[in-house]
Amino acid sequence: MEQPEVTFTAHNGWADPPVETAPALDGQVECDVAVVGGGLAGTAAALRLAERGVDVAVLEADHCGAGASSRNAGQLSSTPGGSPELSSTLHSGRFPGLVRFSQEAVRFTEELIDRVDTDCEYEPTGNIVAAVSRGQMRKARRNGRILRKAGLELEVGRARDLGMPDSFEGGLRVNAGGVLNPAKFVLGLREELLRSDVRVFERTPVRAVEPQGAGVLVRTPMGRVRADKVLMATNAYSKALSIAPRGLAAPIWVGMVETEPVDPGRLEETGWTSRAGLATEHNIMQSYRLTRRYTVVFGVRRLHLGRGTVRDREPDAATVSGLVRGFHGQFPSLQDVAPQQAWGGWVAMTPSMLPVAGEAAENVFYAVGCNGHGLAQAPYLGTLLADRMLGDEPHRDLVPVWRDQARFGPSPILNRPALRAAWVADRLSDRLGTPSKR
């Protein structure tokens, strides 16, 4: 097996963690709203609540931004997530609302990027759902029709027309959104949070959330918080809290790899003139994007299902080799470009592959499961939920993701045999679809 020379990290590959963390909770605190989890969802929600004059405390197990929010591929995308063909059939009534939610999420997050006092390297390049074979191109055309009907502005075309590498067949391009450095973005939001009136407690894992009388008690190793309301923004880590709705989301670990810097001329020669982020039409998508440091970051391709409490982990050699093989296969002119570093993170995958929010118990709200689209969707969802918690009429974009019942059925795809079968089907279709490329 190919053993790439690559630095494996349990952190993220985008930016160093903060040198200092906010103090852990030690003792008892009272507040209007306690936010559990300081990723994009929790941070954005806390900032919104504070703006509206609410006394907020954020309780974060690590440092704010340490989860998926700093580890992702940085593709700010306005497609809803999951398969449009499937979602528009299974959730036909709310599908146009989900598409509008995803579009508005990008608009909202772009405004947040402007507001955050940091350069997160945002490039408004748009993103492309990329086809690697004729079969995937047909799928892209079908999905394009469905998404356009639901209100998304997009174009479907051949690789050269879309400014994507000519080793792809073509794809579906959405001009809204782009690519950014996700760790710089979320750490910028963290700084904003630390400057605000929000009380931030880092290195404070919440052990239990218990409704009590008219409020909620939150227990941590060295303290407790009495709050009127709690927002759980714990994403893939939610299972550790018994109050989280059962079956809401499965923790899935995905790997990312960054190459060594590549000569800009060589990158341009691939045909990737738009610099748009790419996500393929495989059952388990593969993502590719360019960075400002002239590297290519790619990932996903294989999903690892977590059991019980999930912990940070380094990528394993087999996962990285698979990703590198996929990259070299898809970019034949960059066969000599070596991987430089690898990392990964936990995503919360919902059975519908769509975002979801609701009330887990009286006064305990949750916003989890933005799947692989949370860079735009998680901060928007957190903000909409914050407004809802203050008694506002549900925003029209919250309605399609809101669940009245905190009950979720088992997913036929979120189990090991199904994930393995999806991966095998992808590799088979790669061989049959475009044998010369992989």
Ligand SMILES: Cc1cc2nc3c(=O)[nH]c(=O)nc-3n(C[C@H](O)[C@H](O)[C@H](O)COP(=O)(O)OP(=O)(O)OC[C@H]3O[C@@H](n4cnc5c(N)ncnc54)[C@H](O)[C@@H]3O)c2cc1C
């Ligand atoms: C490798 C990878 C690539 C991805 N690529 C993309 C992409 O290109 N585009 C895109 O849109 N999305 C992408 N995603 C998904 C996106 O990153 C997530 O949907 C989004 O970051 C979720 O934000 P969040 O705030 O809900 O969760 P997180 O960022 O995971 O935040 C949850 C926080 O809660 C804290 N926490 C959990 N449990 C507790 C507890 N009990 N007590 C206290 N704190 C707790 C955690 O420490 C963490 O900081 C990717 C994800 C990964 C992992």
